[in-house]
Amino acid sequence: MAEQEIKQETKAGKAYLVGAGPGRADLITVRGLKLLKQAEVVMYDRLIPQELLQEARPEAEMIFVGKGPDRHVMEQEEITQLLVEQVRAGKQVVRLKGGDPLVFGRGGEEVLALAEAGLAYEIVPGISSALAGPAYAGIPVTHRGMVTSFAVVTGHEDPHKPESTTDWAALAQVPTLVMLMAAKNIARIRGELLAAGRAGETPAAAISWATTDRQQVVRTTLDKLPADIAAHKLPTPMIVVLGDVVTLHDKLAWFKPDGGAGGFVPYEAVEGSQ
Ligand SMILES: C[S@@+](CC[C@H](N)C(=O)[O-])C[C@H]1O[C@@H](n2cnc3c(N)ncnc32)[C@H](O)[C@@H]1O
Structure with missing residues (x-):
């Protein structure tokens, strides 16, 4: 077996629970953005700035696991299971969540599952809405x-x-x-x-x-x-x-949304949002 393949097989995976911030794309933290740019797998929610996804590497695997108010693409247990599987497979996974990952984001459940499985993880706080x-x-x-x-x-x-x-x-x-x-x-x-x-x-x-x-x-x-x-x-x-x-x-009341004319890229309506 070639040396590179061995390295691939034994490479330790890690999950990064990254807060994407409250909506405006450049309100993610510097560390969150850095990790997003390096990720091999990105598992992302519905309420994240969609422009951020363009920051991932072109070869990164992008997995939408969004939950809407009335509609779930995946149930929480499936998301947690998938996260554990990806890390176990040796992947560097960014789990991108809206706002702060531990504020009503069920991030606690996801890190608990990783901890119980003995897998490596890091929590990157985000600016909560x-x-x-x-x-x-x-x-x-x-x-x-x-x-x-x-x-x-x-x-x-x-x-x-x-x-x-x-x-x-x-x-x-x-x-x-x-x-x-x-x-x-x-x-x-x-x-x-x-x-x-x-x-x-x-x-x-x-x-x-x-x-x-x-x-x-x-x-x-x-x-x-x-x-x-x-x-x-x-x-x-x-x-x-x-x-x-x-x-x-x-x-x-200092913030005047300007329809994208002179400000930042507008937050796109994403599948499942109301
Ligand atoms: C499941 S909670 C996740 C909260 C997220 N972890 C945080 O720290 O902002 C989703 C709720 O956060 C609030 N929320 C998130 N982003 C928002 C935004 N840009 N404007 C207003 N409310 C927002 C809404 O009340 C929404 O129903």
Whole structure:
């Protein structure tokens, strides 16, 4: 057997869980981009900037494993299994995930499987939409003299389901509440927060396609949140921010999406996105 083949056979594989950032392609980290350029296999999700895929080597194997809100190309178990198999086969695999890989991205499950299989991995954090979304809407999640804490919560769980583990009554007390995946259940979430004593006039904002050229911000109140999201036909992906810091948007809304004219490459609609 030729020496090169032996090397190939014994080469140790490794997985890199890379955060692709919140949407705008150049918000990936320097390390994430470097690893993407070197990868032999790229397994990528739906909510990643599609332009980033062009950064991979032409010979890299590109595997779309996207999960839509209502449609899965692959189930999580299959994705995890495939990742383990590729690394076991000696491949350098970049697992590219939207935002930060460990913020509601099921990245923890994937690294657990790699760890249990005794395989090498590295986690490359990314800029989460939970922080970048508010920032691109001119909303600091903390602000001296106004707010000293914030929470990030998924709104994916139906608050009325008996198995819901989200303590909305406790979250109602948090000064700045950032909600991901909350669009579908927003009316129910509003109800829970109001019932727990959060004021109806609490400033609120819904940010759609944050950091991209399709970004839209609806500035409203907790009371009017579901109606205003519906009235503006605000598309997903969407982040909702609640709290006094939202009033800063009125002064700090610095980002003006320009339709791609003078800015960056627009974020393309990808298969399965809404
Ligand atoms: C499965 S979670 C993954 C979050 C991701 N790991 C992160 O750190 O941003 C997907 C949700 O993130 C939010 N999201 C991601 N990218 C977004 C963007 N560019 N604009 C608004 N919301 C976004 C939406 O709430 C979406 O439903």
